Amino acid sequence: xxxxxxxxxxxxxxxxxxxxxxLEADRDAYxxxxxxxxxxxxxxxxxxxxxxSGEKTYEDILIHDDAWYAANGVTLVKGEAIVGIxxxxxxxxxxxxxxxxxxxxxxxxxxNPLIIPLPGKDLPGVVTYRxxxxxxxxxxxxxxxxxxxxxxxxxLGLEAAAGLRAQGMEVTVxxxxxxxxxxxxxxxxxxLLQKAIEDRGIEVLCKANTxxxxxxxxxxxxxxxxxxxxxCSLVVxxxxxxxxxxxxxxxxxxxxxxxxxxxxxxxSDPDIFAVGECVEHRGVCYGLVAPLYxxxxxxxxxxxxxxxxxxxxxxxxxxxxxGIDLFSAGDFADAKDRQEIVYRAPGVxxxxxxxxxxxxxxxxxxxxxxxxxxxxxIKSGSDISAMRDTLIFGPAFAGGEPLDPTAAVxxxxxxxxxxxxxxxxxxxxxxxxxxxxxxxLDDVRAVxxxxxxxxxxxxxxxxxxxxxxxxxxxxxxxxxxxxxxDLGHDEVRRMIVAKGLRSxxxxxxxxxxxxxxxxxxxxxxxxxxLVCEWPGEYExxxxxxxxxxxxxANIQKDGxxxxxxxxxxxxxxxxxxxxxxxxxxxxxxxxxxxxxxxRIDLLGVRKEDLPAVWADLGKAGMISGAAYAKGxxxxxxxxxxxxxxxxxQDSTGLGIKIEKAMWGSWTPAKVKLGVSxxxxxxxxxxxxxxxxxxVEAGYEIHFAGAAGLHVRQTEVxxxxxxxxxxxxxxxxxxxxxxxxxxxxxxxxxxxxxxxTPSIKAAIVDDPERRRVYxxxxxxxxxxxxxxxxxxxxxxxxxHEFAPMAEVGFKEAAE
Amino acid sequence: xxxxxxxxxxxxxxxxxxxxxxxxQGSRVVKTHGGEVAVFKAADGRVFALRNRCPHKGxxxxxxxxHGHAVTCPLHNWVIxxxxxxxxxxxxxxxxxxxxxxxxxxxxxxxxxxxxxxxAAE
Ligand SMILES: Cc1cc2nc3c(=O)[nH]c(=O)nc-3n(C[C@H](O)[C@H](O)[C@H](O)COP(=O)(O)OP(=O)(O)OC[C@H]3O[C@@H](n4cnc5c(N)ncnc54)[C@H](O)[C@@H]3O)c2cc1C
Numbered sequence: 001x002x003x004x005x006x007x008x009x010x011x012x013x014x015x016x017x018x019x020x021x022x023l024e025a026d027r028d029a030y031x032x033x034x035x036x037x038x039x040x041x042x043x044x045x046x047x048x049x050x051x052x053s054g055e056k057t058y059e060d061i062l063i064h065d066d067a068w069y070a071a072n073g074v075t076l077v078k079g080e081a082i083v084g085i086x087x088x089x090x091x092x093x094x095x096x097x098x099x100x101x102x103x104x105x106x107x108x109x110x111x112n113p114l115i116i117p118l119p120g121k122d123l124p125g126v127v128t129y130r131x132x133x134x135x136x137x138x139x140x141x142x143x144x145x146x147x148x149x150x151x152x153x154x155x156l157g158l159e160a161a162a163g164l165r166a167q168g169m170e171v172t173v174x175x176x177x178x179x180x181x182x183x184x185x186x187x188x189x190x191x192l193l194q195k196a197i198e199d200r201g202i203e204v205l206c207k208a209n210t211x212x213x214x215x216x217x218x219x220x221x222x223x224x225x226x227x228x229x230x231x232c233s234l235v236v237x238x239x240x241x242x243x244x245x246x247x248x249x250x251x252x253x254x255x256x257x258x259x260x261x262x263x264x265x266x267x268s269d270p271d272i273f274a275v276g277e278c279v280e281h282r283g284v285c286y287g288l289v290a291p292l293y294x295x296x297x298x299x300x301x302x303x304x305x306x307x308x309x310x311x312x313x314x315x316x317x318x319x320x321x322x323g324i325d326l327f328s329a330g331d332f333a334d335a336k337d338r339q340e341i342v343y344r345a346p347g348v349x350x351x352x353x354x355x356x357x358x359x360x361x362x363x364x365x366x367x368x369x370x371x372x373x374x375x376x377x378i379k380s381g382s383d384i385s386a387m388r389d390t391l392i393f394g395p396a397f398a399g400g401e402p403l404d405p406t407a408a409v410x411x412x413x414x415x416x417x418x419x420x421x422x423x424x425x426x427x428x429x430x431x432x433x434x435x436x437x438x439x440x441l442d443d444v445r446a447v448x449x450x451x452x453x454x455x456x457x458x459x460x461x462x463x464x465x466x467x468x469x470x471x472x473x474x475x476x477x478x479x480x481x482x483x484x485x486d487l488g489h490d491e492v493r494r495m496i497v498a499k500g501l502r503s504x505x506x507x508x509x510x511x512x513x514x515x516x517x518x519x520x521x522x523x524x525x526x527x528x529x530l531v532c533e534w535p536g537e538y539e540x541x542x543x544x545x546x547x548x549x550x551x552x553a554n555i556q557k558d559g560x561x562x563x564x565x566x567x568x569x570x571x572x573x574x575x576x577x578x579x580x581x582x583x584x585x586x587x588x589x590x591x592x593x594x595x596x597x598x599r600i601d602l603l604g605v606r607k608e609d610l611p612a613v614w615a616d617l618g619k620a621g622m623i624s625g626a627a628y629a630k631g632x633x634x635x636x637x638x639x640x641x642x643x644x645x646x647x648x649q650d651s652t653g654l655g656i657k658i659e660k661a662m663w664g665s666w667t668p669a670k671v672k673l674g675v676s677x678x679x680x681x682x683x684x685x686x687x688x689x690x691x692x693x694x695v696e697a698g699y700e701i702h703f704a705g706a707a708g709l710h711v712r713q714t715e716v717x718x719x720x721x722x723x724x725x726x727x728x729x730x731x732x733x734x735x736x737x738x739x740x741x742x743x744x745x746x747x748x749x750x751x752x753x754x755x756t757p758s759i760k761a762a763i764v765d766d767p768e769r770r771r772v773y774x775x776x777x778x779x780x781x782x783x784x785x786x787x788x789x790x791x792x793x794x795x796x797x798x799h800e801f802a803p804m805a806e807v808g809f810k811e812a813a814e
Numbered sequence: 815x816x817x818x819x820x821x822x823x824x825x826x827x828x829x830x831x832x833x834x835x836x837x838x839q840g841s842r843v844v845k846t847h848g849g850e851v852a853v854f855k856a857a858d859g860r861v862f863a864l865r866n867r868c869p870h871k872g873x874x875x876x877x878x879x880x881h882g883h884a885v886t887c888p889l890h891n892w893v894i895x896x897x898x899x900x901x902x903x904x905x906x907x908x909x910x911x912x913x914x915x916x917x918x919x920x921x922x923x924x925x926x927x928x929x930x931x932x933x934a935a936e
Contacts, residue, residue, distance in 0.1 A: 517839070517857040520879040520886035520893070543839040547877040547888040555888050559874040804842035804853060805830040807925060 003031040006303065007092055007102040009082045009247065011036035013045055014276025014292040015108035016063050021300030023072055029304055030104070032074045035094065038131055039079030041065055045131070046289060049320050052135050052163030054498040085251035087269055104271055104303060107248055107259060111241040111277040111287070116151070120213030126235045129160045138236065142167035146233040149173075149222045151210055153180040155319055157238035161202050162321040164236070166499045172230055173197070174208040174222070181319075184328045184363050186342075189349035192365060196324050199509060243278045243285050258285045263309040265299045275299050281312060288315050293423050316375045318368070322499075323512045325364070327371035330378040332361030343392045350392055357385045370394030372460060373408075376416045409460060410467035418464060419450040419457045426464060433468045440474045441465065482521035484513050489742035493529050502534055504541055518544075525743035528630065531666050532738050535780035542797065548628030551800050552788040553610055561610060562603040563589075564627035565617050566663065569637045569655035569675075570598025579620030583613055597634030597672065599625055611801055614789035623663075623787040630744070631666045632673075635659040636684065640677030640694065649694035651677035654723055658692075658730060664785040665777070668741035668750070671734065686714045689747040690730055695719070699726040703733060703759075704751040712748050715756055718764045732763050732773035739776075826913075826926030833861060833919050841876040841885070846925055851912050852876035853921060854896050856883055862896035863914050863923055869894070869907025 006022075008015050011034050019032065042064040050056040069076045077094075084093040091099050113128035115121055127137045141148065142164055150161045153175030165171045173180075179190030180197070194204050205224075213235055214221040221231040243258035254260040254268035258280030261267055265281075267274050276292045277285070286292065291313035301308035316329035332353045338360070343350040352374065353361035358381050362374040373395045377384060384391055395408045414427030432438060432448045444461060445451055451461040465473045478488035485492070492511060501507045504526050508518060518526070523544035530538045542550050553561035567576070580600055584592050591603035605613055614624075626633060635658050638644065640651030655675040662673075674685035675692040684707075685691030691702035691714050698721040702714035717733065720726050736759065741750040751759060762769050792801070830844045836855040843866060844851040850866035852875045862883070866876050873889035883896045893902040899909040913924030 515882065517881060519881045520891070523879065523881065543837060543880065546879065551877075555874075555877060557871070557873075557889060559872075559877070799835065799837065799842060803845045803850075804835055806845040807828055807830065807847070807923075 004029065004103045005101065006030035006032045006104045006106065007082075007100060008032065008034040008106045008108060009092065010108040010110055010276070010278075011038070011042050011076065012108060012110045012276060013042075013063075013289050014110070014296055015106065016042040017293055017296035018106060018108070018275055018299045018303075019064075019072075019074060021297050022303055023074075025300055025304045025306075027072070033100065034069075034074060034076045035080050035082050035092075036076065036078055037081035038133070040132065041069070041076065041078070043132065046320075048129075048132065048135050049159040049163050051132075052138060052160065053166035053322070054163075054500070055166075055322070055495070058132060082247060085247060085272075087251055087272070090271070102271075104273070106299065106303075107267070107272065107274040107278060108276045109244040109247060109278045112244045113237065114240040114242055115237055116210065116239060118210060118213050120215060120219070121237075123213060123215045123219050124217070125215065125219030125233060126213060126237065129156050129236055129238045130241075138164060138234065139167060141234040142169045144233065145169065147172065147231060148234040148236060149230055149232045150236045150238060151222075152238035152240070153177075153204065153206070154238065154240075155181070155317060157236070158197060159320055160236045160238055161197070162200060164234070165200055165202050168500055169234070170203075171201075172203040172205060172232070174210055174224070175204065175206045176209055178206050180204065180206065181326075184326070184332060185349070185365065186351065189351070189363070189365050192347065192349055193324070193326065197321075200323075241277065241287055243280065245278050248272075248274065248278070256280050263298075263311060264302050264307055265295050265310060266302065273299050273302060281310065284312060286313065286315065288317060290315055290423055314375075314379050316371065318371075322495075323510060325366055325368040327364040327368040328362065329371065329375045330359070330361035332363050341388075341392050352392060354384070354388075357383050357388070359384055359391070369459075372417060372457065373412070376412070379417070406463045406467050409463040418460050419448075422449040424448050424450040429461065429464055430468050433465060439465070439469060439472050481525055482519055484508075484515040484518050484522050485511060486514075487511055489525065492526070493533075496529055496533055502530065502538060504530065504544060528666060528668065528743050532780070536783040549630070551607070551610065552624055552626075552628065552792065553605070554628045556603065558604075560604045560606055562601050562627070563605050563610070563613055563617075564595065564599055564601045564625040565622035566625040566659070567599040568659050569635055569652050571637075571652060571656065572600075576620055576622060579617060579622065583616045586616070587613055589613075595627070595634075597627075598636050599627075599634065601627070608801055608803075611792050611798075615793045618787075618790055618793055624789045626663065629666065630669050631671065632659070632662040632664070633670050634672055635662075636672070636674040636688070638675075638677050638682035640675075644677055646680060647677035647694070648696050649677060649699065649723075651675040651683065651692070651694050654692065654694075654699075654726065655683075657723070657727065661727065661731060661778075661781070662734065664787075665734065665738070665781060666784065667734065667738050669744050669746045671737075671747065673730075687711065688714065690733060692726060692730075697721065699723065701726060701729050701733075704748040704756075706746060706748045710748070715751070717760065728770060728774050729763060731777045732770045733759070735773040735777035735780075736762055739773075826924045827915050827922035828925050829920055829922050831921055833859075833916055833921055836861065836921075839880045841878070841880060843874075843876045844923065848925075850874070850876070851923060851925075852885075853914070853923070854880055854885060856880060856896065861914050861916050861921055863912035864894065864896065864899050865910040865912065867909060868892055869899075869901055869909050870905065875909065 044061040044063050047061040051058055081095045082092045083095050091101050093099050113130045127134050147170040148164045150157045150173045153173050161171045161173045180193050197204055209225040210222055211225045212223045214223055219235050221229050223229050245255050245259045248259040249255045259267055259274040259278050261274050261279045261281050265273050265275055275295055294313055295310040298308040298310040314330055319326035337355055339354045341352040348366035351363045352359060359377045364371055412426050416426045418424055418426050429448050429450050436447055438444050451458045480486050481489055495511055499510055501510055507526050527541050527544040548554050553563055555561055584602055587609050589602045589605055593601045595601050635655040637652045637655030641647035641649055671689045673690045674683040674688040676683040676685040677694050679693055685693050686702055687705040687707040693700040698719055700719045701717045703717050705714035706712040737747055737750055740754060836842050836853055838855055839857050841852050841854045844853055852864050852866040854862045864875055866874050868875055868887040870890055870892045873887040875885050875887055877888040878885040884893050886893050892905050894909055895902055899911040901907045915922040
């Protein structure tokens with residue numbers, strides 16, 4: 001028997017949510033067909049900004065993928081718009097001309113971005129900001145560089161501007177009003193926001209009325225009313241939205257600003273429901289997801305015969321620009337019958353709007369942690385007279401006693417909303433934790449959807465888990481790099497890549513460093529991450545390096561230095577030895593010692609003598625041995641098949657090849673290698689960061705050994721038959737470590753953290769990936785294989801090696 | 815103004831070089847009869863001078879990483895305030911602060927008390 005058919009027009013946030021509730025209520029109630037004008041599945045539109053900025057990918061923001069439709073028996077027709085509804089025959093017509101019958105129809109067509117009817121508005125290069133196509137157009141334009149002009153300084157416009165900036169474009173925001181987001185913020189707070197936006201390198205022009213968009217075949221600029229012209233290759237219009245109701249109107253349904261619906265979300269035709277931004281409910285058109293999530297439940301109920309009622313929503317929004325905290329909720333417009341409480345501190349602005357001792361609106365800038373608490377007060381409509389004086393300071397002061405943040409969350413009532421996007425309240429989360437034994441953030445996300453959309457309530461959800469199960473909470477504990485930031489090493493690295501951050505100040509600004517210029521812990525780490533990420537582009541910040549790496553020698557306890565020239569594979573020559581001996585005598589170097597890495601250490605060199613010492617060693621062909629570097633140190637070898645009666649392969653030769661390929665590279669921590677010619681292992685390769693043990697069949701590659709504070713035997717990564725493959729694997733492994741290792745984390749610690757299987761998967765099992773890593777290593781070596789000693793002999797950073805002044809006794813005594 | 819300059823230069827100030835000679839967030843050494851002085855330039859451009867010896871084990875502070883108004887000693891990571899010469903955090907100890915005067919981009923140090931400072935510290 002044929003099932004009742006439901007046709008859904010539009011497949012955005014609202015339609016997706018209705019389907020979820022419908023399937024949950026009754027999987028078999030309808031044969032569902034969804035028509036989506038966009039040629040794709042259902043994704044989280046509110047996360048387009050992180051996609052634009054590069055912090056997320058399209059795959060990350062999918063809500064329902066193809067498998068979901070298949071599994072749930074929902075037919076999705078992608079890229080096919082509905083162009084007509086015939087209520088007489090209960091059919092819809094697609095753009096392609098096909099006609100489909102329905103028993104029930106759901107209109108979820110969302111809204112259309114407003115387009116100002118300016119000359120030039122149809123030129124290629126003029127885009128709106130609504131769907132993935134728009135994002136792709138913006139990203140394509142951004143890849144060409146140049147300037148983008150964003151018209152509109154509201155939430156959407158600022159998110160677009162920040163995203164384009166993160167993609168490397170120059171960006172100008174044009175805003176009609178004197179200050180940004182004037183509806184939410186007073187001028188002083190608008191200025192704070194403007195400064196924060198400008199700090200990101202985005203130009204903001206207020207009181208800027210666009211006169212025309214310029215260009216013949218494509219956008220070349222924008223002209224303002226005052227005659228100013230701004231050259232650009234992209235114009236983004238983000239000036240507002242209008243409910244998309246043409247289809248409903250043509251079908252003769254009752255419409256006003258949007259498609260009119262009753263509290264059951266039915267249109268004027270009882271078989272046709274409407275939901276989302278296309279509707280007008282009780283005189284209100286919404287532009288946020290929370291209301292449509294609430295009303296989606298009612299639609300699903302209506303479709304399955306259990307009538308519900310939607311009575312409207314109070315909404316809250318957040319600006320999703322990383323590093324700028326802006327929250328607003330409720331009704332914050334100025335009016336006669338209202339009072340305001342305003343609080344300001346450096347970088348912080350808070351405004352509460354009260355009417356008759358009830359909180360009706362809140363705007364928080366810079367410090368938004370109390371947002372959900374205020375939002376709850378707004379929704380509950382409770383009388384706040386008792387705590388009016390301390391209200392602005394949030395829940396911590398509400399009860400007189402300051403509470404710690406976890407206690408404050410614990411103190412929230414059960415119906416306090418935690419996740420605004422998904423309308424999840426505290427009680428739901430707490431009972432899910434109890435009933436299902438949830439103990440991690442991911443669990444809670446999966447089961448309750450809390451923190452699963454925009455993620456801004458994540459800290460709240462985490463505190464709630466802690467408040468509920470205490471120590472059992474499996475925090476994805478991220479240890480901050482240092483006290484200058486809350487971010488861990490991995491997050492910082494991800495953001496450096498995602499946001500294309502190319503300098504230490506950029507990282508600190510963009511990632512909201514808490515100190516003005518970092519400390520001795522974070523700066524060397526950031527410097528390394530930037531060196532690693534942008535070979536050839538990033539200019540090393542020598543002031544962020546430890547002294548040894550800054551002067552390319554090892555500081556000793558008396559402030560003198562030690563000098564270790566490279567001896568490739570531990571092989572030297574009479575000429576080299578003679579040069580070393582001469583230098584030692586010439587500069588009165590007190591101590592000459594053979595190191596564990598098969599080379600010679602000259603100890604006790606005065607700093608001023610370093611360049612001259614290097615000059616003499618350089619004349620004999622020697623370069624820096626990098627004995628001070630978080631980088632390649634030594635490749636220790638045995639004599640191998642060339643001399644040894646047990647040797648299976650030319651271990652000395654291979655060691656030298658490896659050292660020649662790898663010298664100069666910077667790594668998270670020092671890297672020492674060993675190559676042994678047979679399993680007797682005279683080069684002690686099995687306690688090195690990377691080791692090779694030659695066997696008859698080829699080369700056994702080892703890694704993750706240590707022989708320092710910790711002693712650890714290596715693990716075998718793989719066995720390969722040829723030298724070429726051995727080289728390729730070693731370079732690829734080193735690059736993987738360079739990209740994943742946290743600063744100062746030795747290979748064995750990195751391997752323990754990420755797990756040997758993931759390393760094997762990348763380097764051994766997948767030749768393609770191995771090649772990519774090895775190539776990246778070789779590419780970066782082009783820029784790093786410059787002998788730092790030779791450079792300094794020629795005068796680089798001469799100030800390092802000479803005193804600023806020498807002051808005689810007389811001058812000073814005067 | 816002239817009057818003031820006059821009195822200043824009449825005093826103990828010894829010219830040691832230009833502010834530009836010191837790398838930003840870096841340091842240079844001034845050698846004196848009474849030992850080394852480390853002259854620092856912080857990220858905000860301010861110039862400080864300390865005796866070039868960490869109160870812990872005598873490490874050369876001029877070789878440390880400069881951050882904010884502090885320097886981290888290269889030997890054992892003590893953090894020393896450039897303003898007061900005092901060790902920060904859990905460590906305690908103090909390095910002598912040397913007076914600095916910057917005029918027209920030229921750095922002057924007050925070395926008058928240096929011999930006594932050095933003796934006192936040994
Ligand atoms: C960049 C961006 C950031 C946002 N950030 C937030 C935020 O942080 N918080 C928040 O609450 N809200 C945010 N929003 C708003 C939120 O995305 C919308 O409120 C929500 O998507 C509305 O859902 P909807 O289903 O009504 O419409 P949409 O999600 O727009 O879906 C409508 C779909 O219907 C399709 N369609 C239209 N007409 C037809 C037709 N005739 N036939 C077939 N298909 C059709 C459209 O192509 C579209 O795919 C943001 C929006 C954008 C664009």
